[in-house]
Amino acid sequence: GNSVTQMEGPVTLSEEAFLTINCTYTATGYPSLFWYVQYPGEGLQLLLKATKADDKGSNKGFEATYRKETTSFHLEKGSVQVSDSAVYFCALRDNQGGKLIFGQGTELSVKP
Amino acid sequence: EAGVTQFPSHSVIEKGQTVTLRCDPISGHDNLYWYRRVMGKEIKFLLHFVKESKQDESGMPNNRFLAERTGGTYSTLKVQPAELEDSGVYFCASSQVSHNTEAFFGQGTRLTVV
Numbered sequence: 001g002n003s004v005t006q007m008e009g010p011v012t013l014s015e016e017a018f019l020t021i022n023c024t025y026t027a028t029g030y031p032s033l034f035w036y037v038q039y040p041g042e043g044l045q046l047l048l049k050a051t052k053a054d055d056k057g058s059n060k061g062f063e064a065t066y067r068k069e070t071t072s073f074h075l076e077k078g079s080v081q082v083s084d085s086a087v088y089f090c091a092l093r094d095n096q097g098g099k100l101i102f103g104q105g106t107e108l109s110v111k112p
Numbered sequence: 113e114a115g116v117t118q119f120p121s122h123s124v125i126e127k128g129q130t131v132t133l134r135c136d137p138i139s140g141h142d143n144l145y146w147y148r149r150v151m152g153k154e155i156k157f158l159l160h161f162v163k164e165s166k167q168d169e170s171g172m173p174n175n176r177f178l179a180e181r182t183g184g185t186y187s188t189l190k191v192q193p194a195e196l197e198d199s200g201v202y203f204c205a206s207s208q209v210s211h212n213t214e215a216f217f218g219q220g221t222r223l224t225v226v
Contacts, residue, residue: 004154036217043116043219044155044203089155097168098207099145100215102155 002027006090006103021075021106023090031092033073039086080110116218124224130192133221137206150200194225
């Protein structure tokens with residue numbers, strides 16, 4: 001069945017460091033891919049998405065490219081800020097019914 | 113416009129008791145999903161409503177869980193009787209069209225069974 005695997009956390013970085021959170025998936029067909037973020041005390045928010053191979057999703061300085069050949073959707077940001085501290089979830093959308101399949105989440109802590 | 117709202121935000125109950133979680137989706141959203149995250153693991157799908165009908169309940173863990181969406185508006189998720197392993201954060205999400213539109217999530221209900 002469909003599944004998502006993302007790097008385990010927690011990840012601790014200094015402000016302005018480069019961030020990569022790896023995400024790989026297993027799926028039949030060509031699902032849409034997402035990154036969701038949960039800031040402390042808040043609900044899940046969509047950070048970015050990509051709906052087909054080679055698409056690049058971007059938002060708030062974060063980017064991820066849909067790589068069909070490596071079945072990956074790694075999240076990157078060139079310079080993280082303290083306000084980026086949150087839990088990040090990679091997900092794919094099932095082509096039937098639209099349910100989301102999530103990875104286990106990666107907690108990011110950015111220190112000043 | 114109001115977002116997805118979940119009640120309560122936190123609940124602590126004893127093993128064997130009953131708890132009912134509520135989700136109010138965004139007005140006009142026919143699709144409503146329940147998910148659960150247990151102890152830092154992945155967020156897992158529980159079930160999907162289209163209006164008042166259960167479209168997919170393949171993720172419901174067992175018959176102690178009962179979800180309803182009478183009238184196709186708000187939804188409730190009842191756990192009876194609760195067990196320790198039911199502890200976690202329960203998320204609700206809604207969307208207009210299941211395949212092609214963004215799903216909006218509520219803040220979640222943190223359930224602790226002691």
